[in-house]
Amino acid sequence: MALAQVERVRRMLTERRPEVTVEVVPLTTSGDRWQGSLSELGGKGAFTKEVDQALLDGRADLAVHCVKDVPGDRPAPAGTVFAAYLTRDDVRDCLVDPAGRRIEDLPAGTKVGTSAVRRKAQLALHHPHLTAVPIRGNANSRLAKLDAGEYDVLLLAVSGLHRIGMPERITHPIGVDAFVPAVGSGTLVLQCRQDDEPALEVAEALADHRAGRETEAERTMLHILQGSCHSPIGGYARTEPDGRISLRARVISLDGKTVLDAHEWASDPVVLGTSVAASLLRQGAREILTP
Ligand SMILES: NCc1[nH]cc(CCC(=O)O)c1CC(=O)O
Structure with a gap:
């Protein structure tokens, strides 16, 4: 990649x-x-x-x-x-399933390869009957482990699969409301x-200055929450037709049982990121992020 x-x-x-x-x-x-x-x-x-x-x-x-x-x-x-x-590529996560099913149609106990805490937590939130199984390595080696039968399906970034020239492995891109993307996706x-x-x-x-402003809003939020790849945080900014930026963000407990959401609009990316982070902190983000 x-x-x-x-x-x-x-x-x-x-x-x-x-x-x-x-x-x-x-x-x-x-x-x-x-x-x-x-x-x-x-x-x-x-x-x-x-x-x-x-x-x-x-x-x-x-x-x-x-x-x-x-x-x-x-x-x-x-x-x-x-x-x-x-310029940003597709920000969504996707399901990779050799059997071509949608995530809603997977039976209980299906082994889902993912190590990202943000994906694991949102999987627990929406599909508690599925089992997240840790996986590491680059996208190519993850696909090889899937094909070897170590996992039933994978959760990966749509953009990553396009970059490695394997868009045909994408079974089902997942909407940004269900799986709020990682900051900077x-x-x-x-x-x-x-x-x-x-x-x-x-x-x-x-x-691409639009991508720059969107990323600044997302990362301002992350800086304030002091989040990292070990924190279940999602954040997705997009420029609206009127030029304002929308930032939706989610902090979620690892078990998927506590979910904090915020969605605001502003013209200034730093003001926006700060305001969304403040909203999440008011809702109790600190308790989730420092267990
Ligand atoms: N953590 C690894 C990583 N870093 C960036 C991407 C995907 C490409 C991107 O979002 O820029 C990936 C792979 C994945 O999450 O599936």
């Missing part, structure tokens, strides 16, 4: 900045190497630390991340900036050194 993402950026650069030469610097992160539970890896940024270091060392000038994998409770690593957000961000003017200018040429 990472290589496909870099390839997309290379293609965009070829179109919009043909004078720029692009050299791909492949890196492996600790999140890629570690096959156990991410919470056991200690600390956050499993998918970003090594990339931050390559930027700071000058081994790379531009980094491509999934916003979803960038820790949500701290500013950009010192010396770097998130310079541009790219379907969104790529370009990171560079904060004093690297040429890289900043190149990143700007690829920027």
